[in-house]
Amino acid sequence: MSLIDLEKSFQEKIDKEIKIEPKDWMPDAYRKTNIRQISQHAHSEIVGMLPEGNWISRAPSLKRKAILIAKVQDEAGHGLYLYSAAETLGISRDQMMNDLNSGKAKYSSIFNYPTLTWADMGAVGWLVDGAAILNQVMLCRTSYGPYARAMVRICKEESFHQRQGFETLLVLSKGTKEQREMCQDAINRWWWPSLMMFGPKDSESTNSDQSIKWKIKRKTNDELRQQFVNMIAEQIKLLGMTLPDPDLKWNEKRNQYDFGEINWEEFWNVVKGNGPCNKQRLAARNKAHDEGAWVRAAAIAYADKKKNKTTHKAA
Ligand code: FAQ
Numbered sequence: 350m351s352l353i354d355l356e357k358s359f360q361e362k363i364d365k366e367i368k369i370e371p372k373d374w375m376p377d378a379y380r381k382t383n384i385r386q387i388s389q390h391a392h393s394e395i396v397g398m399l400p401e402g403n404w405i406s407r408a409p410s411l412k413r414k415a416i417l418i419a420k421v422q423d424e425a426g427h428g429l430y431l432y433s434a435a436e437t438l439g440i441s442r443d444q445m446m447n448d449l450n451s452g453k454a455k456y457s458s459i460f461n462y463p464t465l466t467w468a469d470m471g472a473v474g475w476l477v478d479g480a481a482i483l484n485q486v487m488l489c490r491t492s493y494g495p496y497a498r499a500m501v502r503i504c505k506e507e508s509f510h511q512r513q514g515f516e517t518l519l520v521l522s523k524g525t526k527e528q529r530e531m532c533q534d535a536i537n538r539w540w541w542p543s544l545m546m547f548g549p550k551d552s553e554s555t556n557s558d559q560s561i562k563w564k565i566k567r568k569t570n571d572e573l574r575q576q577f578v579n580m581i582a583e584q585i586k587l588l589g590m591t592l593p594d595p596d597l598k599w600n601e602k603r604n605q606y607d608f609g610e611i612n613w614e615e616f617w618n619v620v621k622g623n624g625p626c627n628k629q630r631l632a633a634r635n636k637a638h639d640e641g642a643w644v645r646a647a648a649i650a651y652a653d654k655k656k657n658k659t660t661h662k663a664a
Contacts, residue, residue: 363564368494371437379563382556383493384438386565391431392449392456396630398424400464401473409467416513417470423506430503434495450635458616459546461624468521468528468535474514476536476543479581482507483573484547492564515584522588529590536585537593544608545616547574553613575605582606 350358355374362369369375398421405421408414432442448454459477464470485507488500521532548554548570560566568576578597585592596609618624 360562363492366564368497369492370494378559379565380438382560382563382565383496384435384440386556386560387431387435387438387493387496388440388445388448389455389457391428391435391445392454393460394424394428394431395449396456396460396634397477398428399630399633400460400462400626401470403464404467404470407467408470413470413517420474420510420513423510427499427503427506430499431496434493434499437495438493446638450631450638452622452631455620457546458619458624459542461619461626461630462538462542463626465538466531466535468518468531469539471514471517471521471532472535472539474510474512475518475584476514476539476581477546478507478510478514480543480546480577482511483577483580487567487573490564490567515588518588518590522590532588533590536588536590540593541611541615542619544574544577544611545619547571547577549613549616550611578606578608 356376359369359375359379362373369379401417401421401424405414405417408417432445435445436442445454449456459480464473482504485500485504489497489504491497491500518532518536521528524532551557551569551571554570557566557569561569582592582597582599594609596607598607600607619627622628
């Protein structure tokens, strides 16, 4: 078959909603886009453990500590499913780790902001996991099979994460004056960065058109962002708090909430490595990688020993 025919039958498969599997023929650019997106997604889960991990030792009760440990552990699991999904496309885990640790690979901008108070654990769960879920529910139907299947399980866990975040804020919102202020302050700081998680506006999104044609993405950045604003603008009423946007208003005609302009300069600054915590996050990842070298060496030595024993027996 010629390249043109291969590409045509590939697109036909996508149009018929048939999943693309690792051994199927695929255009190089489809492989590369999936490796880029899945590995960035995996890195986001792993780096995303850091801002919350920061609060495990300071959680206000044993119950909150147990919940937070479980959540952070879930994020590690998500990273591992996603690295495995990316590996099926021919990239090695070592390569992905090197790209993350050297600063070459991107991860979500949101994790470059600091978690300053306990209320941030609620805001991260409610807003950050909330934004992540909207995006990930769409990815359960992405065209690459291993990615879609990984997302199904991840979404179930993220849904619990968002609820625990909302519940943490709900308790604070009914607490003392100081607790209510802490709750509002966390919402104020996390709102705009959460909107940035959906990526640049559609007119600036370099990958969207092709990714939508290949059904890697099913909705555009702006569509998902709007969906998120509509959802949160209603949920915040239950907390009795406000969102820090004077332009947020229900629009009867559009049947959607209008909202203010995102600070895109801040977004690109963070993406380029100049956010409040970019350097700290990379330093923490590199430290963990270096300190874990002996574990990887021991696992390889053990696997070699086991393999040699089996070969010996067979001979
Ligand atoms: N941060 O052309 P587009 C989570 C880059 S998981 C940094 O629109 P695309 C769980 C983008 O890579 C959160 N960079 O790109 C959790 C591209 O650069 P490139 C992560 C960003 O791929 C919760 C350039 O800008 N979720 O939170 C960002 O079509 C709590 C142009 O952009 C995923 O990764 C950004 N926010 O759409 C864990 C979901 N946005 O690569 C712990 C999967 C854009 O060409 C605690 N990913 N860029 O050099 C996606 O759905 C997509 O990749 C988008 C971006 C929607 C993020």
